[in-house]
Amino acid sequence: MDSLMGPEWGSAAGLWIGFVFTLLIFSALLGDHLLARLAQHVLVGAVLGYAVVVTWQSILSSRLAMALRADPQGQPWNWIPVLLALIMAVAGLERIFAQGRASSGRSGGWRRGLRALGAAPALGLVSIGVAVALIGAVQGTLAPQFLSTARNGLNWNAEWTIFAAGVLTLVVTIASLLFFVVDAERHLAQQPVWLQHFLRAWLWIGQRALWVAAGALFARLLASRLSLLAAQLTHWSSTLQSTPMGEMLERWWRIATGA
Amino acid sequence: MATLLCPHCGASNRVGANFCNRCGADLRTPDADVGKTSDAPAAAGAQPSSAEGEQPWLDPHFLGDDDVPFEEEELDVSSEMTPPTPAARLVSGVQGLLEPLRIAALPEEQGASLPSPIPAESLLNATQMRQVRQWMAEETFVGAEVQQAATQLPKLWLPWIFLLMGMGVILPLLLGQSPSPGEPVRWEGVESGFQAIEALPPGALVQVLWAYDPATAGEMELLAAPVLRHLQRRQAVLDIVSLLPNGPATARRLFASLAKMRGVDLLGIPVPPAVDVRFLPGGAVALPSLGSVRSQLAIVLAAQPEDVQHWLEQVAPLNRAPVVAVTAAGADPPLRPYWQSGQLVGLVSGFDGAYHYVHLLDETPAPVEPNRMRFQFAVQQYGALTILLIVALGNLALLLRGGREHG
Amino acid sequence: MRRPASVRTPWLFVVLLLTALIFVGVTRMDIAPGATSLREVGFEWVILLAGVALLLGVANVVWLHVRRILLGQRDWMLSLALLAVLTAVIGAGLLSPAGVVNPLLDWIFDALIAPGQAALYALLVFFMAAAAFQHLRVGRRGGAWMLLGFLLVLLVQTPFDGAALGLGEIRGRLANATQWLLDAPVMAALRGVLLGGGLALLVTGIRLLLRRT
Numbered sequence: 079m080d081s082l083m084g085p086e087w088g089s090a091a092g093l094w095i096g097f098v099f100t101l102l103i104f105s106a107l108l109g110d111h112l113l114a115r116l117a118q119h120v121l122v123g124a125v126l127g128y129a130v131v132v133t134w135q136s137i138l139s140s141r142l143a144m145a146l147r148a149d150p151q152g153q154p155w156n157w158i159p160v161l162l163a164l165i166m167a168v169a170g171l172e173r174i175f176a177q178g179r180a181s182s183g184r185s186g187g188w189r190r191g192l193r194a195l196g197a198a199p200a201l202g203l204v205s206i207g208v209a210v211a212l213i214g215a216v217q218g219t220l221a222p223q224f225l226s227t228a229r230n231g232l233n234w235n236a237e238w239t240i241f242a243a244g245v246l247t248l249v250v251t252i253a254s255l256l257f258f259v260v261d262a263e264r265h266l267a268q269q270p271v272w273l274q275h276f277l278r279a280w281l282w283i284g285q286r287a288l289w290v291a292a293g294a295l296f297a298r299l300l301a302s303r304l305s306l307l308a309a310q311l312t313h314w315s316s317t318l319q320s321t322p323m324g325e326m327l328e329r330w331w332r333i334a335t336g337a
Numbered sequence: 338m339a340t341l342l343c344p345h346c347g348a349s350n351r352v353g354a355n356f357c358n359r360c361g362a363d364l365r366t367p368d369a370d371v372g373k374t375s376d377a378p379a380a381a382g383a384q385p386s387s388a389e390g391e392q393p394w395l396d397p398h399f400l401g402d403d404d405v406p407f408e409e410e411e412l413d414v415s416s417e418m419t420p421p422t423p424a425a426r427l428v429s430g431v432q433g434l435l436e437p438l439r440i441a442a443l444p445e446e447q448g449a450s451l452p453s454p455i456p457a458e459s460l461l462n463a464t465q466m467r468q469v470r471q472w473m474a475e476e477t478f479v480g481a482e483v484q485q486a487a488t489q490l491p492k493l494w495l496p497w498i499f500l501l502m503g504m505g506v507i508l509p510l511l512l513g514q515s516p517s518p519g520e521p522v523r524w525e526g527v528e529s530g531f532q533a534i535e536a537l538p539p540g541a542l543v544q545v546l547w548a549y550d551p552a553t554a555g556e557m558e559l560l561a562a563p564v565l566r567h568l569q570r571r572q573a574v575l576d577i578v579s580l581l582p583n584g585p586a587t588a589r590r591l592f593a594s595l596a597k598m599r600g601v602d603l604l605g606i607p608v609p610p611a612v613d614v615r616f617l618p619g620g621a622v623a624l625p626s627l628g629s630v631r632s633q634l635a636i637v638l639a640a641q642p643e644d645v646q647h648w649l650e651q652v653a654p655l656n657r658a659p660v661v662a663v664t665a666a667g668a669d670p671p672l673r674p675y676w677q678s679g680q681l682v683g684l685v686s687g688f689d690g691a692y693h694y695v696h697l698l699d700e701t702p703a704p705v706e707p708n709r710m711r712f713q714f715a716v717q718q719y720g721a722l723t724i725l726l727i728v729a730l731g732n733l734a735l736l737l738r739g740g741r742e743h744g
Numbered sequence: 745m746r747r748p749a750s751v752r753t754p755w756l757f758v759v760l761l762l763t764a765l766i767f768v769g770v771t772r773m774d775i776a777p778g779a780t781s782l783r784e785v786g787f788e789w790v791i792l793l794a795g796v797a798l799l800l801g802v803a804n805v806v807w808l809h810v811r812r813i814l815l816g817q818r819d820w821m822l823s824l825a826l827l828a829v830l831t832a833v834i835g836a837g838l839l840s841p842a843g844v845v846n847p848l849l850d851w852i853f854d855a856l857i858a859p860g861q862a863a864l865y866a867l868l869v870f871f872m873a874a875a876a877f878q879h880l881r882v883g884r885r886g887g888a889w890m891l892l893g894f895l896l897v898l899l900v901q902t903p904f905d906g907a908a909l910g911l912g913e914i915r916g917r918l919a920n921a922t923q924w925l926l927d928a929p930v931m932a933a934l935r936g937v938l939l940g941g942g943l944a945l946l947v948t949g950i951r952l953l954l955r956r957t
Contacts, residue, residue, distance in 0.1 A: 088847075092855035099856060103863040107499045107870055115822055121860035123826035126802050127833025128849070128857060129582035135843045136585075136616045137795040141788070159789040163796045170800040174807050201757050202764075203793045206786075207622045209764035210651065212949045213772060214621070218650030218680075220942040223935055226678035243924070247932040254936025259943070264363060287933035289886040291670065293893025294930050296876070298687065299667035300724060301717060301901055302556055302640075303869035305688050307506065308716035309555025310866040312709055335512065358956070495874055502873040519905040522919050525927070551858035552865040583861070586844070586853050619794030625772070626787035629780050646938075655772060666901070673926060674935035689901060714903045720869070721902040724876055728891070731877040 093317060100314065162199040169196020227251050253284030254291075498727060505723025506716055519714070521689035524669065526676050530661040530683020531697045533634060534564070539572040544632040544658065547614060548644035550583035553665060558591055559691040559713070560663045561638050563698050566595060568636070576630060577614040580623070580644070585614035621647040628655025635660045642671040649680050661685070688713050752955045761953060806830065829856075893930065896922045 102117035142160060169192050176189075231248030233241055260266070262281055266274045318324035341350045345362035354364055537543070545568075549557040568575060579585050592612045617623040624647055635658045637645045645662045653660050659682040662672055666687025676684045685694055692710060771783035809823035833852055840846035880894060881887045900922040906915030 088851055092851050095855045096859035100859045100863040103860060104867065107503075107867065108496070112822075115819065116825060117860065118864075119822040119826040120829050121856065121864070122805075123829030124833050124852060124856045124860070125583070126805060127830040127837070128586075128853065130799060130802050130830075130834050131837025131849065132582040132585070132616050132844055133618055133795050133798050134838065137618055137791060138799075141792050141795075155785070159792045162789070163792050166793060167796050167800065170796075171803060174800070174804050177807065178811055198756070199793055200797075201754070202760050203622075203790065203797065205757060205760035205764040206768070206790055208761055208949060208952065209768040210622050210625060211945060212765065213768050214625075214647070214650030214654075215942040215945050217654045217772070219646065219938055220946070222678050222680055223674060223939055223942075226674075227935065230677070243928050247928050247935075250929050250932035251935045251939070254933040255939050255943075256936075258936070258940035284933070284936065285886070286889050287929050288937070289889035290893035290925070291930045291933040291937075292886075293880075293890035293895075294897045294926060295667070295670045295893075296872075296880075296890070297894045297897035297901065298669050300720070300869070300872055300876075300898070301687050301689075302553075302665045302667035303865075303872055304506075304717055304720040305556035305559065305666070305713060306553065306862070306866045307555075307720070307869050308713045309558070310862060311507070311510070311716065312712050313555075313862075331511075494877070498874045498877050499870045502870050519903040521903040522900050522923075525923070550861065552861040554858070555862055555866065583853075583857065586850075587858075589845075590858075617791060618798050619791055623787060623791050623794060625768070626784060626791065628772075629784060670926065670930060671934050671938075673931040674938055677927070677931055677935075687901070689903070717902055718904055721898055724873060724898070727873050727877045728880045728894075731881050732883075735881045735883045 090321075093321070097314065097318065100310070162202070165195050166199040169193055170200075172196075249280075250283065250287045253280045254288050255284070257281050257284035257288060501727060502720075502723055505726065506719050509719050510712075510715060521692055521714070521717075523693045524684075524686065524690065526681070526684030526686075527690050527693045528697065530564075530663070530685045531567070531694060533659060533661050533682045534567050534571060534573075534636075537568075537571045537573055537634060541571070541573050541633040542631070543568060543573040543575055544627065544630055544635040544652075544656075545575050545577040546635070546637045546639070546644065546648055547577055547579035547584045547588045548581065548637060548639035548641070549665075550581045550587050553640035554587055554591075556665050556688065557638060557640055557663075559688055559709075560685060560694070561591060562595060563691060563694045564636065564638070564661075564663050564685065565591070566700075567694075567698055569595075573634075575612070576632065577612065578627060579614055579616055580618075580620055582616060582618075585616050588612060588614040621651055624648065624651035625655060627652050631656055632658045634658055636663060637661070638663045639668060640665045642668040645672055645675070645681070649675055653680065663690075666690075688717065755955075758953060758955060761949075802830075893925070896925060 099117055099120075102113050103121070105111070106114040106118075108114075172189065172192055173196070227248060230244050231251075233244050236244065256277070260277065260281060262278060266277055269277070319328060341352050341354060341364060342348075343350055343357035343360060343362055343364065345357060346360040348357055348360070350358050350364060356362065357364055549561075577588060579588065589612060617626070628651070635648065635652065635656075637648045637660060639645050639662065642664065645660075645664060645668070649660060652658075660680065661683035662668075662675075662681050662685070664672065664684070664686045666689070669684065669686035669690075672681065672684055672686075675681045685691070688710075695706070695710075767782075767786060771779045771786065773779070806827065809827055811817075812823040813820045813827070833849070836846070836848045836852065837844065840848065876894075879887070880891050882891060896918070900915075900919045906912045
């Protein structure tokens with residue numbers, strides 16, 4: 079394959095293909111058209127194919143080989159994940175290929191059994207995911223963030239400016255949290271009037287704080303996206319400038335602008 | 338069994354229920370459509386609207402035998418897309434930021450006046466709805482009336498905004514207008530991140546989560562390059578893992594370009610052997626497997642805040658290694674609470690973070706680097722000016738229309 | 745005919761979730777002897793299953809496009825192109841003994857994947873401009889507050905020479921004010937979001953265990 083794709087020829091072709099490909103994707107700004115859609119489909123195909131190769135070579139083949147090489151009598155547990163993976167793969171493929179097809183009634187029994195069998199590793203994976211997320215959220219976000227809010231919110235020994243900022247942080251944190259969990263229309267209707275007024279004022283603060291935060295977030299996100307555009311412009315201008323065509327275009331541009 | 342259909346999500350609820358089992362919507366609202374009951378077996382035969390709200394494929398007993406082949410589904414599309422009437426208030430995402438949206442699926446609904454309180458602007462017409470279905474469910478293109486409707490609501494202003502944005506950024510650069518040089522603001526967290534790496538003893542084991550790929554490499558490489566150079570200078574031993582299939586290839590390329598661009602050996606920094614980056618599928622679920630690595634520092638190179646959050650939730654509590662987040666600018670605000678609580682010892686973000694990190698590193702930059710940073714500044718300046726102009730135009734348009742508008 | 749979906753969590757899932765919670769909890773706390781090695785073995789299994797799940801996801805996409813081609817649906821030729829590229833990439837990767845680092849796969853990455861993904865994300869700034877035009881308006885609900893946060897951060901983060909424009913001192917004060925804004929109220933609001941998200945996850949987990957989905 080290397081002989082087919084010599085380094086010089088291959089990199090030049092890759093450069094121009096990449097450039098045309100970039101232009102096609104950018105052309106989506108002009109509207110939805112066939113060439114832009116083609117570029118998107120080709121990109122999806124390439125990304126998915128690459129993901130398959132990486133997954134197979136770095137995970138499946140090595141781990142499967144490890145399990146198969148292991149002594150089945152001495153380390154039988156090595157075969158359990160292989161078996162589960164196999165069941166999940168077969169049941170999953172059956173389910174995928176059944177899409178859009180009306181099945182015959184006779185095949186219902188084995189199909190039901192296969193799907194029930196395949197559901198076990200899938201549900202196991204999901205349950206591990208839920209457990210990991212739950213315990214992680216408690217250990218890594220809820221506990222430390224609650225503690226930090228309490229610790230920094232009322233720091234009696236601090237300077238008054240720091241104390242005031244701490245109190246404000248505490249008030250706004252609770253306000254925005256309340257805004258998520260309290261629905262004024264549903265939860266406050268049965269409450270005493272003074273509590274309603276108090277909570278509504280707190281919700282008001284929470285909502286405004288969230289709006290300001292959304293604006294700030296949008297501005298930082300804009301900086302991110304402008305950086306990506308800048309990187310594209312830098313990459314293509316520096317790469318193409320070093321090609322004969324790029325040099326020629328640059329000469330013409332200098333003549334045209336009198337630079 | 339008689340059931341009560343939720344006006345929000347279409348789920349079946351027991352008669353007399355106050356709130357929906359699925360979405361929590363208030364079922365007591367005295368709306369005309371609320372309280373509509375259905376008898377499940379009877380309704381099932383007639384393609385009930387509730388079927389759309391439910392997800393039978395999530396049921397492990399669902400065989401797919403009942404799954405309507407997509408050829409037949411197309412014929413049934415109008416009966417299936419009867420939209421539920423929304424409740425008085427729906428909690429959908431952040432309240433006030435995301436207003437409930439009602440989707441008109443039927444051609445006859447187009448143009449018809451809507452019952453209060455749904456604003457007419459929030460409608461998607463049948464064409465748009467069908468397009469959404471086409472994207473999501475690969476529905477074939479159906480109906481001549483849809484083709485006619487496609488020309489009804491062109492967004493005339495959209496190409497002009499794109500043109501303005503493109504011209505605003507690119508034209509001044511093409512014409513060689515050099516912006517006034519300035520220094521970006523230094524957000525808190527850059528210096529402490531630098532100090533955390535600087536304090537590493539030679540040969541320290543450092544875990545690196547490579548949570549970006551070519552999609553965001555344009556920004557992330559500005560940050561990752563100086564941080565990795567710093568780690569190389571401290572002779573750290575790197576254990577690099579990526580949760581993205583394209584992550585390892587992106588990492589290999591950056592390391593190769595670092596070695597090529599800067600001539601690392603000339604600066605007295607040993608050239609590391611070929612970098613080995615592992616790929617772990619499974620996202621955050623696989624992360625606890627890294628908790629047994631006893632590293633002295635963890636660096637999370639992430640374009641999204643969730644990747645840093647996952648590390649702090651899944652790995653940091655296990656190995657208790659201090660964490661430095663090196664992130665895109667957009668990921669910075671959501672990570673500030675972690676920085677403030679001390680869970681992050683450093684937070685380096687965006688082109689401005691990269692600029693200050695390079696300055697703290699205090700080494701002779703490679704010839705292309707100042708040019709790249711200057712170009713970055715120019716794009717940020719012209720981009721900001723253009724966006725200000727666009728926002729001003731939007732407000733002017735509103736002013737000319739002479740009224741407030743709803744979200 | 746559609747069968748109404750179950751509104752309760754399946755028993756199998758509840759049992760597996762409880763087991764997973766105990767397993768993850770015990771192996772995280774390092775209280776049991778050999779907890780670390782147990783965790784490593786457990787997560788090796790998870791990684792293997794996740795790899796299979798990823799391949800199944802790709803198989804699903806492939807089958808979707810195969811059906812599109814077989815039925816001659818709109819843009820079936822694009823599906824054909826997608827499948828051709830996908831097959832070529834998989835062939836190039838799996839047939840070469842060098843694996844992921846073989847030159848042909850590297851070439852595909854450099855010529856198609858990297859420029860394609862980067863271009864797709866570079867487009868986002870144009871859509872953000874459109875969103876700013878439509879949503880950052882004083883008359884919209886919350887628009888003035890969002891505009892305030894947006895303008896403050898935008899003005900501070902954009903690098904320009906304030907002194908040359910006669911704004912040196914003002915810019916310094918503005919930067920301090922914005923830094924404070926980000927460190928106090930904005931951080932607090934986003935902390936509320938984090939806590940709200942964490943609590944929502946906790947409630948969802950409890951509802952799953954109580955079979956109330």
